[in-house]
Amino acid sequence: MTELEALRGMIDRGEVQLGVHIRKMNSPGSPVYRQMENVLPLTGLLIASLLGIWLIHFYVGAAILMAGTIAWMIKVQPRIKAGVFERSAALALESELNFDALWAKDALTLYAKLPDGTERAAARKHDWRAFVRGMPGSGFGA
Known part of the structure; x- marks a missing residue:
């Protein structure tokens, strides 16, 4: 054994x-990093906020940004953290070479x-x- x-x-x-x-493993260059998982929700939030400003009013865009940020922190960010943990743990426990590399990092x-x-x-x-x-x-x- x-x-x-x-x-x-x-x-x-x-x-x-x-x-x-989590921060080290959820960064570009990490083997478990998924760019779209991190970028897509925030890009959508920013676009929705800017459209709210442009089409309706500044306060509507600000409200969209604030509500979206709170929703992201409550729902999306914990899911991303859990996914990064699961992928990192699976990668580390897959082989001693992987574990040693992540340990050294x-x-x-x-x-x-x-x-x-x-x-x-x-x-x-x-x-x-x-x-x-x-x-x-x-x-x-x-």
Whole structure:
């Protein structure tokens, strides 16, 4: 059993939480970035606001912009964040090469709360393999 297989099992059992740096992963150049997911809703909002200003009145355009921004923050942004997390986690847990690349990019973190109440966390400056090997129930004799 490899460390990645053990980590997958611990994540599935809820013993370890995988954290994803959403801003880093939802940026151009990231393998999980989807430009249209980010640009299309905001472009539509801006066009609707400008049309409201042009066709009706400044206050209507401002109201469209404000309502659209609030709707985007409440409905669209959480969906984008969840999608980026899911795609990033799937990519990272697909292979050790992917996990190592995202770990080196400082896009991933690991967190565990042990049964005795102690907490353990690991980020880029730590060795994620040592974190996994040190966890009870990992199969590495911690």
